[in-house]
Amino acid sequence: MVDRSGTPLVELRDISIAFGGIKAVDHVSVDLYPGEVVGLLGHNGAGKSTLIKCLSGAYKQDTGDVFINGERATINNPRDARGYNIETIYQTLALADNLDAASNLFLGREITTPLGLVDESRMEAETRKVMGRLNPNFRKFNAPVSALSGGQRQSVAIARAVYFNARILIMDEPTAALGPQETEMVAELIAELKKQGLGIFLIDHDVHQVKRLCDRAAVMKNGELVGTVEVDKVSTDDILAMIIAGKKPDHLAA
Amino acid sequence: MADTAGTSKETRSRKSFLDTLEVDTRLLGMIGAFVVLCLVFNVFTDGRFLTPRNVFNLSIQTVSVALMATGMVFIIVTRHIDLSVGSLLATCSAVMAMTQTVVTPDWLGLGLNNPLTAPIALIVGLICGAAIGAFNGWLVGYLTIPAFIVTLGGLLVWRNVAWYLTNGQTIGPLDANFRLLGGINGTMGETGSWIVGVVALVAALLALVSARRSKKAHNFPVKPLWAEVVLGLLIAVVILGFVALLNAYQIPENRLERMFEARGETMPEGYSEGYGIPYSVLLLIFVAVVMTIVARKTRLGRYIFATGGNPDAAELSGVNTRLLTVKVFALMGFLCALAAAVASARLTFHSNDIGTLDELRVIAAAVIGGTALAGGIGTIYGAILGALIMQSLQSGMAMVGVDAPFQNIVVGAVLVLAVLIDILYRKRTGAK
């Protein structure tokens, strides 16, 4: 059971962002406690990715604030987000296709030798270590990422997010391209990170998966928040109803 | 039937031989094309193409374009283009020429051929080049004007700034020390060249050994020892062969006599001395090494390639891609200034049309050298080899006596053909 008595690790307060005329996110508030996994659900185009991008620094919200450990955080770009130990697995993975796994994993945070030069061997060794835990079948350490399969690419993106001791982890459909075995390893990983006290936002279309892995689920529709529920107190049908109908089931509304 | 089986086996074993050496097959193809080109010209010129004299001339003619081509690699890798390099070269050349003929002798009162003149001119030129480049980069990176437009405008602007600075006049002769950068007027001599060759060889071998050690330390697979030895021997042959060739180009006797006279000595009977490595070529080698290290071993280089591969990913990974654009263009401007120093020193004066059409040569060199216009891919050595191939084609055809219009037709066709071959090659090897 997650302890929600203290200050939340992350608090997104009243976030709005519009692209042209479209309100992609419309006054949404969600919070996240240490050791908690919050699932974000909703139809395609509901605004899930856009919401978390305001936290990861990819977008700047039009209105609303982000609080981290109770203090207002200024996140103007991805570098700021990294400064708050926020790591993100983007839906698009955000990998440089022309570089190999190690270069992608350490992009922006290369290990350097005392001379200030990039230490390729050490980066590759570290990459082999993490990938060994995530995807033991992975062998293509010297190939550019463009030569990898969709799932292998996803493993690289996951490895990058978990390697750097994040405190807040954002996972945007992390298992969309993964096989059953790899998906299971990610599920185990999430459970383990949760135990270490990380807060995790997990975007996933699989309601069963969300019920299994998450503590709470926040449902969005057309940019608005439908509601946040504790997964143990609702059935999958209740969640599905929220996603499709866009309102909380009657027995929870009170 | 048996025949086909035989060949396929043979190709496989040849391929695995190259694989074991882990050399870049694309580079090998380029070197092969270059060697064939040289041999063909050598036949058609009755052996005049591959003389020490011509190799010397070829190498000093290549330096200016090759210097800029190394910078153009970074520009193109980050998905930009710079059409203003020739004009920028002219502006830097004009600034340096004015500095050493007007500013230092008259304004600063240093007089002619003061030892301070050349360094001052060079520093002023380099600062000017880097600043103009940074300005271009700012327009591209922060104001998000396409590089094509910024540098197309720059092509006109800087060509005519150079004109304005010099009133369109030829400025010269340049400072004697400054002219050392030009090539024939500044060479290392035989002993100096051997020293440089041996130092370079030792450095290259040490780099090989340390790369192997570091791989071994992490238990990564390494090539068999014999493959390393073969590679080392190849490097030795190339470096020492190049030095030997340049040393074999003898300084004419009357020139030697003048050199001895200048020192107040008389030349011993039968004395002879080779030119050796020109300072400009040494500069190019130095720049090539530094740029290669930047490309492969520094964060800046990583970010350049990552940004070229996927600008969004680079930005999301915390790379400041706007600032990166400024840096890349500033570096390009710096190299244009360096090229301007070499080019004007070679001419011994600044002329109004210096560097005209260089943007095309530089871009062609980078592209022939395997830099992909789509971004993310390119090598420094490839660009330099590209510059060398272009220059060899041009002077080879001139020596053979091909008419001027045909020379340009061939060069243009080769550029297109090179890119086609590159596309086919990448398709076949499955590389992107």
Ligand SMILES: Nc1ncnc2c1ncn2[C@@H]1O[C@H](COP(=O)(O)OP(=O)(O)OP(=O)(O)O)[C@@H](O)[C@H]1O
């Ligand atoms: N950069 C952008 N420019 C314009 N519109 C955008 C942009 N990014 C998102 N949108 C719009 O904002 C809305 C929300 O998109 P978002 O990507 O957040 O959806 P999502 O919930 O992540 O959907 P999915 O489940 O398909 O990933 C959509 O209508 C989309 O078209």
Ligand SMILES: [Mg+2]
């Ligand atoms: Mg999405």
